[in-house]
Amino acid sequence: MGQDYYLVLALTRSADDAAIKKAYRKLALKHHPEKNPGDQSSGERFKHIAEAYDVLSDPRKRAVYDQFGEEGLKGGVPESSVEAGAWTHGYTFHGDAEKIFREFFGGSNPFQEFYDRVDGDMSMGFGGLYGRGRKKQDQAIERDLALALEEVFHGCTKKMKISRRVMNEDGHTSSIRDKILTITVKKGWKPGTRITFPEEGDQGPNNVPADIVFIVKDKSHPRFRREGIDLIYTAKIPLGKALTGCMVEVLTLDDRIINIPINDIVHPGYTKEVAGEGMPVSGEPGIRGNLIIEFDIQFPQIMTPEKKHLIRRALL
Structure with missing residues (x-):
């Protein structure tokens, strides 16, 4: 037998x-x-x-073994006795x-x-015989987390979908599966802030999955740019108001309208600082940076001789 x-x-x-x-x-x-x-x-x-x-x-060898036993497997089976594609030659274990x-x-x-x-x-x-060793972890996978200034100002929750290779229950095969990672964005997170999800990369039988790291990056904004904890706003004003004073209206990130009086002469490089109207400071509730107003002075494209004469009289 x-x-x-x-x-x-x-x-x-x-x-x-x-x-x-x-x-x-x-x-x-x-x-x-x-x-x-x-x-x-x-x-x-x-x-x-x-x-x-x-x-x-081996499905072919197993099919012949199940039908004809070890003798049929090792002695060979006529092709007419088995289904097409089955093992028909004598099997010898290589040892x-x-x-x-x-x-x-x-x-x-x-x-x-x-x-x-x-x-x-x-x-x-x-x-x-095999000495010592530890599994090597794959290199971290880094991805940008692009956030609007409003999201960083108020804080928010982001759902990030990733696709990764996961080992199946048999421990040898794997498949691609999606997973949702939840990021709780804290108020005031700065660009470059790193959020790490340990070992959420591709799985394998002989490796430690890589960490997935999201790195905060500011999206471009129509009104502001961020420098540290300060917000920078560029106000466009005509030359006349730059010389005589004006009121600058700013719509803030929390949808308030603030009016800032400009009483100084606005010259190239001049800025106006408004305390406490910048970004929240992460980890310090109630503390905020400043709003810094820069100016883009709009010069007239054409000027009549009469206006030129009046300006000469006023300034010279």
Whole structure:
């Protein structure tokens, strides 16, 4: 009577691919020669486990084995006896159980992923063959978080959708899935503020997922620009008002209208500072920067001789 590959892996004949992989994973680690030095029976068991996995993990080999047993699998089956595409040649196990083990776990160190889970510098055993090691985390993934000045002024909640590779339950395959990350924007967050979501990057059997980092960036604004905790506003005024004074009307980020009297002569480079009308200071409730008004003096394009004469009399 031939080998019962299902019995070797402690499976039923209805076992699916995930169950076959799970069984091999468990038994191969348990009976690996490096874990059982000097135990010849365990070494033979390790080879039988590899052969059973080699057959049952291959749909063609498994189909022939299920119908004709080990004798039919290894002796070959006439093509007329099986469905098209099935295994018809005699099967011979190559005998390299270690090769199957390494291909299954990946890399040159098949025990790495298990001992990398230990948060420390623990020796890995198994005769010391594989030394020490820890999983390497992927490089952080950085993304801009573009915010309107109103969002930073008032604070808000942002929902960020990401797509990442996630390991399936079998521990070997993966799929792309979407996830929503929630960011609570605090009042006054400055450009360059970093919001980190630990280990939300792509998952893999032998890596620590990357952190995803969102970096605050100001969106352009129709009225203001931000410098530190101050808001900069540019007022356009004609030359006459620059010389004689005027009132500047500003619509604030919280939808108030404030009027700032300008009594000085507005010259190139002149600014007017309004205390407490800037951005909130993060972490300091009630504290705000200043509103700084810059001026764009509008010179007349043409001027009549009479007006030129009047200006000469007034200024000279």
